[in-house]
Amino acid sequence: MKSATPKVLHELCGRSLVGHVLAAARELRPERLVVVVGHEREKVAAHVNEVDPEARTAVQAEQNGTGHAVRMGLEGLGPAGSLDGTVIVVCGDTPLLTGETLADLAATHSGDGNAVTVLTAEVPDATGYGRIVRDEASGAVTAIVEHKDASEAQRAIREINSGVFAFDGRLLADALKKVRTDNSQGEEYLTDVLGILREAGHRVGASVARDHREIAGINNRVQLAEARRILNDRLLRQAMLDGVTIVDPSSTFVDVTVTFERDAMVLPGTQLHGSTRIGEGAVVGPNTRLTDTSVGAGARVDNTVADGAEVGPEASVGPFAYLRPGTRLGLKAKVGTYVETKKAVIGEGSKVPHLSYVGDAVIGDHTNIGAASVFVNYDGESKHTSTIGSHCRTGADNMFVAPVTVGDGVYTAAGSVITKDVPSGSLAVARGQQRNIEGWVARKRPGSAAARAAEEASREPGAEG
DSSP: OOSSSOGGGOEETTEEHHHHHHHHHHTTOOSOOEEEEOTTHHHHHHHHHHHOTTOEEEEOSSOOOHHHHHHHHHHTTOOGGGOOSEEEEOOTTOTTOOHHHHHHHHHHHHHHTOSEEEEEEEOSOOTTSOEEEEOTTTOOEEEEEOGGGOOHHHHTOOEEEEEEEEEEHHHHHHHHTTOOOOSTTOOOOTTHHHHHHHHTTOOEEEEEOSSGGGGOOOOSHHHHHHHHHHHHHHHHHHHHHTTOEESOGGGOEEOTTOEEOTTOEEOSSOEEETTOEEOTTOEEOSSOEEESOEEOTTOEEOSEEEESOEEOTTOEEOSSEEEOTTOEEOTTOEEEETOEEEEEEEOTTOEEEESOEEEEEEEOSSOBOOTTOEEEOBOSSOBOOEEEOSSOEEOTTOEEESSEEEOTTOEEOTTOEEOSOBOTTOEEOOSOOOOOOTTHHHHHSTTSHHHHHHHHHHHSTTOOO
């Protein structure tokens, strides 16, 4: 990956590679789940504990092969006698693997009475992969032949090994003790267990994945991008089948944790991340990015960035709005063009239509905040809260210097700087008296374009003077 980040911690669609694998494994409701960590194990172990606290980690201090890694994992489960049942081994870099496919693998393993069952896939081009050789009569797996060692006939086989297996736990533990390291890498290969068990008279079978793309491993950023596109398409397809309109799937990106209600619509150029939820009949986009944000039924969010916000039912946001964490919009509330909010509660039917900043504020119901208003919430050391009541009409270019409270039914004059509390039902005027100094341009800017225009205006019929 050529990265400071361990490979399995790279993300796609809102989860790390290993996070996707853990989620798929959890769908089987396993009695125990162990993640074998080696390279940069401190980072990986900390991440595993964060995303799946019940999962155990086992340390492979030296990377001595796949068989060695599994042996370390089994040691973390206790003595071999405690390994009754099925052990499923998956790779930490296969984020497209689904719980459904793992369930099929477990069912095939149990139903066929296998000692080991290989998850396989039929691929359009098997070049470079280990081929699955089967017994023609029974269908049992007789060998996994690496591409470089395969005959011409074997290279024609399109069924390949995924590196994912289901084992009889006790037989696996015993066979791992017999794995040798007399190979070019001097490592313990997990695939050697298949031969050991087969020679002991046990059956080796296979379960074919429904979609060969599920077994794809990630080894570079090109493959990471390819996997992201496949998973994103999978998520969008399911959303559309569930009654969501995705106008342009090719320009829409979602995380696995995003949820939708029916008849929601997502317009082009939209990204939905984290725990974002889009309510019934809501329209989001175009060119919108929402993170950990809920959008209520029938709401409209247009050309907006939102993080940790709550948009109420039938509310309207944008275009070109920025909702920062703690923003909560009530029923039919509005945040309009070039408006930024932070830790702001905006009540039912209230509006902040234009060119304003609302930070650390509580606004009541059915209040209108005038254009170019600023809630001055920071004194250089601490943040303070402003409260605006219900049914207020605040003028354009107002500044509310927190902490300040404006009562219900208040009007404020345009250009006012509100520094004191305003009683309900009042008109607040906080601006200097206007003074016109006539003739100033002619005296101070003689010969200027402004002076000539003023002089010309004074000659027009009906002009004063």
